[in-house]
Amino acid sequence: MLPTPYVKCDYEKVYEPAEDSFLLLDSLEKDLQFLQTRFDGNLAIVCELGPGSGIVTTFMMQNNIPSHNGALYLALDINPWALEGTLQTATLNNCIKENGHSGYLEPVQSDLTTGLRDKQVDLLVFNPPYVPAEEVPEIPDTKENIDQWLDLALLGGVDGMEITGKVLDSLETVLSPKGVAYILFCARNKPEQLVQKIMQEDPSWDIELIEHRKAGWEVLSVYRFMHK
């Protein structure tokens, strides 16, 4: 079993790693061999959306996921506290090394992938705000509105799918030809129906359930999206 990063952030400002975070780590670990074969030591542009505390990006950097020859790890979050947290967690776990072989971390403040050049991301990872709510909260005006930043990390609007839906719609534009995306869902997002619908509309998608787990009263799952 691969080691889990040590995380120590201010959880009033960033999402505290929980079952969903760990399910993503387990999914990446389960697919380690698959990813290494797919990228075959080549460079990878990795992008985590909404890294929060940075646990998943740090885990990937620690364990050379997906490739031994280094990667550019873009950590994209709308929450300025999360970008600081991600840097802090990566530093705490000794991932910001200067030996040039563990890849390079680049935190970027952005709203999902709107600021990324097309078709560059080889590995995309997303633990979205998936909790169903009446609406997606507004983006806070200032960095100091701490509670609002946390709401943004949790609440996903109708069916909890408003944010994930945007990312799914942009996958085609964002992923490189070999690109792979790991996205987390809860049962109330109705991922099975969704996956069927996507594959029916475009049969070139290859979508697989990688891990699922009951966590309290939630059932969480991680799906892998790529082109055949």
Added chain:
Amino acid sequence: MKVLTTNFLKCSVKACDVSNDNFPLQYEGAKCQLVQNENIEFNPEFMLNILERVEWDAVVRVVSELGNAGLPTTKPELPADADQLSEEDIIILRDLHTLLIQTSITEGEMKCRNCGHIYFIKNSIPNLLLPPHLA
């Protein structure tokens, strides 16, 4: 952010996606503070791989905006395998390592060539968020 990262960022404004001027962003050299970390070691495999991926014209453009006009206009031709690098190849790669990996923009501004929106880099972190009326 590393100079390398400029090769992966475009304007966030959706309407600019139909333009060819939303990438690369335009860096205002005089307002950009550059810091070089010479301790980051040279990784030839990574450099070879990343060179395959970068859009060279954008590298040349951004680097020249940041004050270095010395890059060739065409991407250097290099062997696929790090074992086959000649001494001259290594010199080229080392120079690019210095420019793209060791050099960071810690404070600065970048502007979309299409819509003119200005984005800021603070504490080495680029901010690509748009104000509500543009998002």
